[in-house]
Amino acid sequence: MFSPAERQRYRRHLQLxxxxxxxxxxxxxxxxxxxxxxxxxxxxxxxxxxAGVGTLGLADADxxxxxxxxxxxxxxxxxxxxxKVEAAARALRRLNELNNYVLHPMRVSQANVRELxxxxxxxxxxxxxxxxRYLLNDACVSLGRPLVSGAIYKFExxxxxxxxxxxxxYRCLFPEPxxxxxxPDCNTTGVLNVLPGLIGTVQATExxxxxxxxxxxxxxxxxxxxxxxFQTRTLRFRRDALQSQLNLDTANPADYIDAxxxxxxxxxxxxASELRQQLAAAEPxxxxxxxxxxxxxxxxxxxxxxxxLPELAARAAEVPRHRPVVVYCxxxxxxxxxxxxxxxELGYDNVLSLRGGLEDYPG
Amino acid sequence: MDLTVSLFGIAREIVGxxxxxxxxxxxxxxxxxxxxxxxxxPALASLxxxxxxxxxxxxxxxxxxxxxxxxxxxxPVSGG
Numbered sequence: 283m284f285s286p287a288e289r290q291r292y293r294r295h296l297q298l299x300x301x302x303x304x305x306x307x308x309x310x311x312x313x314x315x316x317x318x319x320x321x322x323x324x325x326x327x328x329x330x331x332x333a334g335v336g337t338l339g340l341a342d343a344d345x346x347x348x349x350x351x352x353x354x355x356x357x358x359x360x361x362x363x364x365x366k367v368e369a370a371a372r373a374l375r376r377l378n379e380l381n382n383y384v385l386h387p388m389r390v391s392q393a394n395v396r397e398l399x400x401x402x403x404x405x406x407x408x409x410x411x412x413x414x415r416y417l418l419n420d421a422c423v424s425l426g427r428p429l430v431s432g433a434i435y436k437f438e439x440x441x442x443x444x445x446x447x448x449x450x451x452y453r454c455l456f457p458e459p460x461x462x463x464x465x466p467d468c469n470t471t472g473v474l475n476v477l478p479g480l481i482g483t484v485q486a487t488e489x490x491x492x493x494x495x496x497x498x499x500x501x502x503x504x505x506x507x508x509x510x511x512f513q514t515r516t517l518r519f520r521r522d523a524l525q526s527q528l529n530l531d532t533a534n535p536a537d538y539i540d541a542x543x544x545x546x547x548x549x550x551x552x553x554a555s556e557l558r559q560q561l562a563a564a565e566p567x568x569x570x571x572x573x574x575x576x577x578x579x580x581x582x583x584x585x586x587x588x589x590x591l592p593e594l595a596a597r598a599a600e601v602p603r604h605r606p607v608v609v610y611c612x613x614x615x616x617x618x619x620x621x622x623x624x625x626x627e628l629g630y631d632n633v634l635s636l637r638g639g640l641e642d643y644p645g
Numbered sequence: 646m647d648l649t650v651s652l653f654g655i656a657r658e659i660v661g662x663x664x665x666x667x668x669x670x671x672x673x674x675x676x677x678x679x680x681x682x683x684x685x686x687p688a689l690a691s692l693x694x695x696x697x698x699x700x701x702x703x704x705x706x707x708x709x710x711x712x713x714x715x716x717x718x719x720x721p722v723s724g725g
Binding site for chain 2: 457
């Protein structure tokens with residue numbers, strides 16, 4: 283039942299025969315997970331929160347950066363440096379204090395995706411990389427959840443709802459995960475600032491339709507928008523008997539490896555939480571710090587060995603071959619180069635780079 | 646026959662224009678067209694997933710193309 287204030291707040295929805303009190307109650311009972319609180323996630327969260335979706339999950343490991351502000355409209359300059367999920371939740375509570383906001387300040391990975399997705403009825407994908415997109419698809423197939431997918435590139439966007447009521451999945455449309463080289467992200471490619479707003483509000487629309495069981499959901503269809511030519515098209519596609527079966531248990535786990543640390547090379551990475559787990563294990567990896575001596579002096583991880591990247595090739599013999607090694611630096615760029623060198627020319631196979639570096643590894 | 650192909654995402658970047666027209670043998674299939682384009686633009690060959698749409702329908706490899714078909718090359722995009 284709704285209070286008089288809620289009745290007033292949601293009146294324009296209650297007045298729609300297609301929604302009414304029953305629909306508004308469905309929204310209040312709904313649990314929607316939004317992965318990525320970036321360009322797409324911001325408008326999705328804003329509209330779903332305002333609509334009264336009772337439980338909204340926010341999953342993102344990133345912190346707000348100044349370059350985010352033009353398109354990630356839940357954030358202001360005061361939020362720079364703060365976790366996106368926390369800054370977003372503050373803005374959303376101002377917008378609608380009645381919902382429950384569940385914060386997941388983590389990178390969605392093979393290790394945590396099942397438990398995360400299982401807590402929600404609908405997943406909205408606003409992530410910024412292919413490995414996460416395939417991971418979410420496969421998790422939604424495994425757990426039988428619809429996936430409201432949106433993605434952007436420069437001036438273009440795509441939206442579709444995958445795995446809805448027996449409909450096709452992301453893999454039916456794009457069976458092969460693109461290689462790292464063909465997957466530039468918004469950090470390296472420009473994007474028109476309103477584009478995620480346009481695409482994200484369409485995702486929010488479809489998420490509401492899924493929750494409310496309203497109209498024809500964008501299932502088995504890919505909606506494409508090109509803002510420059512102002513052309514839209516809707517591409518129909520079918521369920522592929524083989525691709526639609528692929529899930530967390532049957533797909534190739536290599537599809538989930540994030541190779542975005544360096545744009546040109548595929549580099550093996552691990553996340554801060556994965557490193558924490560490894561360090562707590564019986565045989566922890568050797569930590570190799572590839573920054574400069576001054577940076578090392580300011581802060582380094584306990585037990586780490588300093589070997590600055592410029593000296594790595596000459597001093598590689600100091601890196602053990604028969605023990606796992608985790609390489610880190612400040613933000614993950616130098617360590618990715620080090621791992622590419624160690625795994626490439628030097629033939630190491632048990633070396634990983636800490637994704638996001640020390641910046642993502644609170645001391 | 647002449648075929649006009651609309652390009653999206655990174656396929657547009659590779660070709661350098663938003664659509665192109667090419668001459669193809671009668672009975673050309675979607676896969677045949679893709680192979681021809683990958684020869685003309687080798688960078689397209691590095692795209693592992695590239696959907697071919699014919700008249701706004703996802704085209705299987707053996708779909709036969711006709712003049713005046715509305716053809717589009719659609720790679721997945723990942724930005725968020």
